[in-house]
Amino acid sequence: MTEPARSTSTAGPRPMNDDEAAAWQRLIAVVELLPPVLDAQLLRDAKLTHFEYMTLMALASAPGEAMRMTALAASTNATLPRLSHVVRRLEERGLVERFPCPEDRRATNARITPEGLALLDAAAPGHHDTVRSTVLDALSAEQLDQLYAIAGSLLERLDPDGRLTATACHPAKALDPAP
Amino acid sequence: MTEPARSTSTAGPRPMNDDEAAAWQRLIAVVELLPPVLDAQLLRDAKLTHFEYMTLMALASAPGEAMRMTALAASTNATLPRLSHVVRRLEERGLVERFPCPEDRRATNARITPEGLALLDAAAPGHHDTVRSTVLDALSAEQLDQLYAIAGSLLERLDPDGRLTATACHPAKALDPAP
DNA sequence: CGGCAATAGTTGACGCAACAAGTAAATGGG
DNA sequence: CCCATTTACTTGTTGCGTCAACTATTGCCG
Numbered sequence: 001m002t003e004p005a006r007s008t009s010t011a012g013p014r015p016m017n018d019d020e021a022a023a024w025q026r027l028i029a030v031v032e033l034l035p036p037v038l039d040a041q042l043l044r045d046a047k048l049t050h051f052e053y054m055t056l057m058a059l060a061s062a063p064g065e066a067m068r069m070t071a072l073a074a075s076t077n078a079t080l081p082r083l084s085h086v087v088r089r090l091e092e093r094g095l096v097e098r099f100p101c102p103e104d105r106r107a108t109n110a111r112i113t114p115e116g117l118a119l120l121d122a123a124a125p126g127h128h129d130t131v132r133s134t135v136l137d138a139l140s141a142e143q144l145d146q147l148y149a150i151a152g153s154l155l156e157r158l159d160p161d162g163r164l165t166a167t168a169c170h171p172a173k174a175l176d177p178a179p
Numbered sequence: 180m181t182e183p184a185r186s187t188s189t190a191g192p193r194p195m196n197d198d199e200a201a202a203w204q205r206l207i208a209v210v211e212l213l214p215p216v217l218d219a220q221l222l223r224d225a226k227l228t229h230f231e232y233m234t235l236m237a238l239a240s241a242p243g244e245a246m247r248m249t250a251l252a253a254s255t256n257a258t259l260p261r262l263s264h265v266v267r268r269l270e271e272r273g274l275v276e277r278f279p280c281p282e283d284r285r286a287t288n289a290r291i292t293p294e295g296l297a298l299l300d301a302a303a304p305g306h307h308d309t310v311r312s313t314v315l316d317a318l319s320a321e322q323l324d325q326l327y328a329i330a331g332s333l334l335e336r337l338d339p340d341g342r343l344t345a346t347a348c349h350p351a352k353a354l355d356p357a358p
Numbered sequence: 359c360g361g362c363a364a365t366a367g368t369t370g371a372c373g374c375a376a377c378a379a380g381t382a383a384a385t386g387g388g
Numbered sequence: 389c390c391c392a393t394t395t396a397c398t399t400g401t402t403g404c405g406t407c408a409a410c411t412a413t414t415g416c417c418g
Contacts, residue, residue, distance in 0.1 A: 026330035033337040151205035
């Protein structure tokens with residue numbers, strides 16, 4: 001019996017039991033392995049990283065197909081410097097364009113171009129195929145619901161403001177089934 | 180094109196229904212948000228990335244507290260060049276040491292030093308605390324089981340050889356099913 | 359036993375993300 | 389109305405991971 005030193009100092013709770021350690025280990029493995037799979041397919045087929053794909057998707061689904069840099073950064077979980085570099089590279093490829101925000105001259109708007117939309121259309125089927133074959137097809141309908149709930153619980157802590165989950169679908173309503 | 184055309188892979192199986200899209204979106208959010216949280220805590224408290232932490236943990240739990248580079252790379256999901264760089268940096272900090280493998284003079288063994296073990300001991304409580312507060316405490320016992328099963332299903336596709344999940348727990352049983 | 363392919367690992371160059379500092383415009387207080 | 393502060397974004401530097409190339413050793417096959 002390892003006596004958990006739940007003394008006064010760091011309040012360190014026991015070093016995980018077997019169930020917890022096993023689930024944690026698997027979660028870490030998924031978190032390490034999934035992004036490279038997504039990047040590899042998108043880079044191969046559309047010369048886009050998954051982050052660039054998400055950025056273009058966010059723009060494509062925005063009203064006017066344009067967003068302010070800060071809003072785009074929030075919805076893609078990027079720092080502003082990171083987004084600035086990414087958008088510059090996308091602009092150099094003609095996939096987005098930047099123009100000053102008329103209402104606030106400090107701000108910059110990014111808009112997806114027809115070429116960007118075309119690339120997105122071309123990339124979407126292959127990406128969906130990858131998502132299906134690596135994730136969705138591996139889960140039962142029940143597990144899909146469970147995953148939704150589990151990830152929701154985790155995001156309450158990882159993303160309390162719901163920046164990542166809210167904007168991409170509906171601007172206003174988030175999670176509450178409130179009337 | 181490289182896809183074995185067992186189904187109409189280019190014909191794009193429907194673009195995900197709402198349930199699938201919602202679960203996928205949340206999974207992506209977790210996958211994006213979790214690693215930075217782990218890295219931030221470990222970098223702050225032990226000047227270690229989460230990958231370096233896993234590397235040291237793998238060594239600490241290996242017989243003789245040493246492993247060959249290739250085996251270590253497999254169990255941490257690293258390419259050999261990446262691991263080589265990481266181990267060099269850890270060696271410069273005195274946390275591991277490298278020595279030639281006596282049996283195969285091409286090979287290099289990495290061993291964790293007492294300093295490395297001490298750092299691991301010092302870092303573990305804080306790390307466990309982070310894992311608890313960001314993940315484990317957010318889930319019910321039932322959800323933990325579900326997560327274990329879901330991640331297991333995904334890993335069958337992401338990691339068919341079980342490289343990431345196998346070694347850390349059971350040292351021996353890798354290739355041979357019982358005689 | 360000579361030679362050629364395969365294996366194990368290291369090294370250097372390039373790309374991307376994080377951090378820090380800088381610019382420019384909007385706010386706010388005296 | 390002016391100057392300080394905050395906000396919005398860009399730019400340069402550093403560090404890490406990947407890719408490609410290289411060295412060294414082993415194993416194989418005639």
